[in-house]
Amino acid sequence: IQLTQSPSFLSASVGDRVTITCRASQGISSYLAWYQQKPGKAPKLVIYDASTLQSGVPSRFSGSGSGTEFTLTISSLQPEDFATYYCQQLNTYPLTFGGGTKVEIK
Amino acid sequence: EVQLVESGGGLVQPGGSLRLSCAASGFTFSDHYMDWVRQAPGKGLEWVGRIRKQVYSYTTEYAASVKGRFTISRDDSRNSLYLEMNSLTTEDTAVYFCTRGMTGTSVQYFDCWGQGTLVTVSS
Numbered sequence: 001i002q003l004t005q006s007p008s009f010l011s012a013s014v015g016d017r018v019t020i021t022c023r024a025s026q027g028i029s030s031y032l033a034w035y036q037q038k039p040g041k042a043p044k045l046v047i048y049d050a051s052t053l054q055s056g057v058p059s060r061f062s063g064s065g066s067g068t069e070f071t072l073t074i075s076s077l078q079p080e081d082f083a084t085y086y087c088q089q090l091n092t093y094p095l096t097f098g099g100g101t102k103v104e105i106k
Numbered sequence: 107e108v109q110l111v112e113s114g115g116g117l118v119q120p121g122g123s124l125r126l127s128c129a130a131s132g133f134t135f136s137d138h139y140m141d142w143v144r145q146a147p148g149k150g151l152e153w154v155g156r157i158r159k160q161v162y163s164y165t166t167e168y169a170a171s172v173k174g175r176f177t178i179s180r181d182d183s184r185n186s187l188y189l190e191m192n193s194l195t196t197e198d199t200a201v202y203f204c205t206r207g208m209t210g211t212s213v214q215y216f217d218c219w220g221q222g223t224l225v226t227v228s229s
Contacts, residue, residue: 033215035151042203042219043143043151049211086151090213094169095141095153 001025001089005098013106018074020101022087027067031091034063034072037100038083046085047072077103108132108218110204115223122194122227128187128204128220136160136182139207139214142189144200145222154178154189154202156214171197194227201225 002025012018022032030050035043045054047063050070060075074081082105087098114126128140142154155168157178166178177190187204201222207214 031213035216037151042221043216044219045215045217048208048215048217054217088151088153088216090215093167095156095167097151097153100150 001028001092001096003087003089003096003098005085005087005101008099008101010101010103011106012077012103014077014079016077016106018077018081018103020072020085020087020103022065022070022072022098024068024070024089028089028091030066031089032063032065032070033088033090034061035086035088036081036083037086043086074103079105108206110206110218110220112202112204112220112223115202115225117226117228118194119229120195120227123190123192124194124225126189126191126202126204126223126225128189130185130187130204130206133206133218135180135185137209140178140180140187141205141207141214141216142178142187143203143205143216143219144198144225145203146197146200149200152200156207157187191225194225196227199225199227 004023032050034047037043051063084100084102109131111129141156155178175193179188203222204220205216206218208217
């Protein structure tokens with residue numbers, strides 16, 4: 001299953017509302033996760049089951065969608081949110097990741 | 107504190123072999139599926155493979171790109187995960203992450219990651 005993220009690159013300001021889209025090549029129910037990765041660091045789980053916030057993740061992050069289209073929204077971008085975000089499907093083997101969306105400071 | 111620490115990375119020649127280890131602590135290792143994920147320099151994340159827990163007979167799944175060359179194993183008595191890599195090519199150059207599968211969900215999302223170990227395949 002291929003996951004296509006858009007945009008690949010996003011330039012935004014602190015306080016902006018940001019939305020990232022992940023489209024699956026076939027239906028994956030709600031078996032989708034979002035990860036945040038900062039340079040030189042391991043990824044961190046942000047959202048799982050498409051819309052469940054991982055423990056300890058700020059409530060400004062939210063996820064939605066099912067089937068083939070999913071979104072990750074950051075309601076008010078903070079300086080620590082500048083990172084690359086990846087979606088991942090766990091509906092079918094092989095497990096796959098999207099190509100990533102880099103969120104940079106405008 | 108939940109922790110995963112990878113080791114065993116380094117420089118290896120094309121065609122060579124390498125064995126990575128991942129030491130787990132701070133949780134009941136035997137309760138979790140475990141996965142390997144890799145990231146080539148400047149590139150995105152690529153799932154390598156998974157090993158299930160004992161109740162599922164430690165069965166494994168692999169990405170097509172590594173199937174038949176890589177083998178994942180675990181030793182629950184040592185709280186350790188392994189990745190045996192053979193017939194390495196330059197395309198296998200990457201940081202390799204060990205990850206823990208969540209429990210309590212329908213599928214095993216990766217809720218804990220190690221810091222990664224760099225494998226460089228070059229002559």
